[in-house]
Amino acid sequence: MLYAILCYNDEDTVGSWTKEQDAAVMTKLAVVQDKLAKQGRLGPVARLLPTTAATTLRKDDPPLVLDGPYAETKEQLLGFYLVDCKNLDEALDVARDLGAANPGGAYEIRPVGMFNPGSVEP
Amino acid sequence: MTDTAWIDAALTSARPQAVGALLRYFRNLDTAEEAFQNACLRALKSWPQNGPPRDPAAWLIMVGRNVAIDDIRRSRKQEALPEDAAISDLDDAEERLAERLDGSHYRDDILRLLFICCHPDLPATQQIALALRIVSGLSVKQIARAFLVSEAAMEQRITRAKARVADANVPFETPGAVERTERLSAVAAMIYLIFNEGYSASGDTAEIRSPLCEEAIRLARLLLRLFQSEPEIMGLTALLLLQHARSAARFDADGAVILLDDQDRSLWNKSLIAEGLALIDKAMRHRRSGPYQVQAAIAALHARAEKPEETDWTQIDLLYGALEIMQPSPVVTLNRAVAVSKVRGPQAALEMIEPLEQRLSNYFHFFGVRGAFLMQLGRNDEARTAFDRAIALANTSAEAAHIRMHLDRLQRDSQPRGKKAGK
Numbered sequence: 001m002l003y004a005i006l007c008y009n010d011e012d013t014v015g016s017w018t019k020e021q022d023a024a025v026m027t028k029l030a031v032v033q034d035k036l037a038k039q040g041r042l043g044p045v046a047r048l049l050p051t052t053a054a055t056t057l058r059k060d061d062p063p064l065v066l067d068g069p070y071a072e073t074k075e076q077l078l079g080f081y082l083v084d085c086k087n088l089d090e091a092l093d094v095a096r097d098l099g100a101a102n103p104g105g106a107y108e109i110r111p112v113g114m115f116n117p118g119s120v121e122p
Numbered sequence: 123m124t125d126t127a128w129i130d131a132a133l134t135s136a137r138p139q140a141v142g143a144l145l146r147y148f149r150n151l152d153t154a155e156e157a158f159q160n161a162c163l164r165a166l167k168s169w170p171q172n173g174p175p176r177d178p179a180a181w182l183i184m185v186g187r188n189v190a191i192d193d194i195r196r197s198r199k200q201e202a203l204p205e206d207a208a209i210s211d212l213d214d215a216e217e218r219l220a221e222r223l224d225g226s227h228y229r230d231d232i233l234r235l236l237f238i239c240c241h242p243d244l245p246a247t248q249q250i251a252l253a254l255r256i257v258s259g260l261s262v263k264q265i266a267r268a269f270l271v272s273e274a275a276m277e278q279r280i281t282r283a284k285a286r287v288a289d290a291n292v293p294f295e296t297p298g299a300v301e302r303t304e305r306l307s308a309v310a311a312m313i314y315l316i317f318n319e320g321y322s323a324s325g326d327t328a329e330i331r332s333p334l335c336e337e338a339i340r341l342a343r344l345l346l347r348l349f350q351s352e353p354e355i356m357g358l359t360a361l362l363l364l365q366h367a368r369s370a371a372r373f374d375a376d377g378a379v380i381l382l383d384d385q386d387r388s389l390w391n392k393s394l395i396a397e398g399l400a401l402i403d404k405a406m407r408h409r410r411s412g413p414y415q416v417q418a419a420i421a422a423l424h425a426r427a428e429k430p431e432e433t434d435w436t437q438i439d440l441l442y443g444a445l446e447i448m449q450p451s452p453v454v455t456l457n458r459a460v461a462v463s464k465v466r467g468p469q470a471a472l473e474m475i476e477p478l479e480q481r482l483s484n485y486f487h488f489f490g491v492r493g494a495f496l497m498q499l500g501r502n503d504e505a506r507t508a509f510d511r512a513i514a515l516a517n518t519s520a521e522a523a524h525i526r527m528h529l530d531r532l533q534r535d536s537q538p539r540g541k542k543a544g545k
Binding site for chain 2: 010011012017050053068088114
């Protein structure tokens with residue numbers, strides 16, 4: 001079974017870390033990731049850019065593009081895609097296509113800052 | 123990360139919201155700051171034992187408010203009563219809960235706190251110092267260090283600025299849409315000033331002053347989180363990120379300036395660039411252009427070029443053209459001329475800047491750029507005159523050293539021909 005582990009924390013606080021503090025956390029995480037990678041169990045790892053870089057597509061008819069992250073709490077996170085796009089417009093086009101195939105809810109579009117594709121084979 | 127480091131980061135990040143809210147209650151900057159300090163002291167005692175609260179800002183506001191009210195009540199018994207109007211909403215029992223649940227105030231609280239520092243009577247350096255002290259919570263010592271002045275001088279500067287601000291009577295009501303927009307643009311300009319204060323440092327002080335750039339970026343991100351749909355705030359944040367991304371490549375080991383074309387682009391910070399590009403991309407979708415967005419778009423074109431020769435100078439020329447219309451200034455035209463020299467050659471660029479001489483007669487970069495164009499045209503004597511002038515106007519030793527390098531090259535170039543074409 002593949003498990004997704006989703007990372008939550010207070011962005012203001014994480015954003016207030018000094019470069020050194022941030023690097024120290026990343027180094028500690030890398031130790032855990034290396035262990036998993038050696039066991040062939042590590043899938044893709046991503047660090048998302050801050051929510052200020054987020055855009056949300058509400059899957060209304062027609063779809064509505066809003067600045068900022070997905071803010072409401074009555075829906076739940078059900079899945080995610082990683083798509084290679086030239087720019088935000090291209091990413092929004094993909095999200096619109098997906099939305100047409102499965103209306104209702106919303107997509108939050110967040111650029112990925114750090115990405116490690118991993119090597120797990122389910 | 124140790125517990126105390128986590129607490130430090132939490133206190134720093136909660137500060138603008140907490141001081142902003144305390145200022146709304148007490149309507150006095152000193153009282154608000156003191157209340158926040160007291161709340162921080164209690165946090166340092168309580169959080170390691172009881173664990174961090176779910177919402178650190180709300181905790182600090184509540185505790186800060188209670189401590190300050192206790193102090194006021196205690197002093198009431200000893201002294202004459204303070205004016206009731208100086209303390210607002212004190213007896214609202216629902217307030218604690220409301221504060222935790224209702225974040226709608228907090229946008230305007232933070233904006234007000236930032237806006238207070240932008241008082242038009244304050245010179246730019248005082249605005250910056252005040253914002254770093256009040257909003258960012260840097261110590262006077264840290265600020266003095268970044269400004270390269272003594273602690274006593276900085277203390278005095280901040281005290282004076284605070285007194286000026288206290289007299290200003292910034293209204294505490296929730297601002298209307300027009301007022302909010304005005305505040306936002308004043309605050310954006312101030313954040314840009316903070317950044318420039320750090321960015322314009324010379325090589326030997328760049329390290330000491332780079333915290334100013336980082337703080338400006340933090341404030342810009344904060345502002346953007348509060349005003350998520352403002353393309354100019356996206357542009358401002360993108361601009362700062364893209365400029366700061368190059369910081370490791372801007373100076374050589376001796377602290378001399380390395381121009382964009384000569385920088386080692388592998389030293390550019392890729393994650394800052396990625397964030398900057400994502401933000402400018404997002405801003406452009408709004409089709410409401412503005413000076414920060416245009417400047418960020420120019421920085422983005424540089425950031426996208428893996429090698430200098432891949433730079434899209436034609437597009438940069440067009441963007442500077444747009445900026446000239448939005449913000450006419452001889453400095454913008456001078457920058458545009460550099461792009462023009464790449465697209466249409468140094469002659470066209472030189473013609474473009476000649477009319478600026480009178481207005482830029484005391485501007486180091488004017489003579490540096492002019493000398494460079496003349497040198498490209500092989501007009502070495504005139505180039506030398508321009509460079510001499512630039513050296514006389516240089517603001518930092520790094521600037522002077524850079525021009526001297528050009529002069530040395532002119533000297534070398536003229537030697538193989540065996541004669542010195544001097545005056």
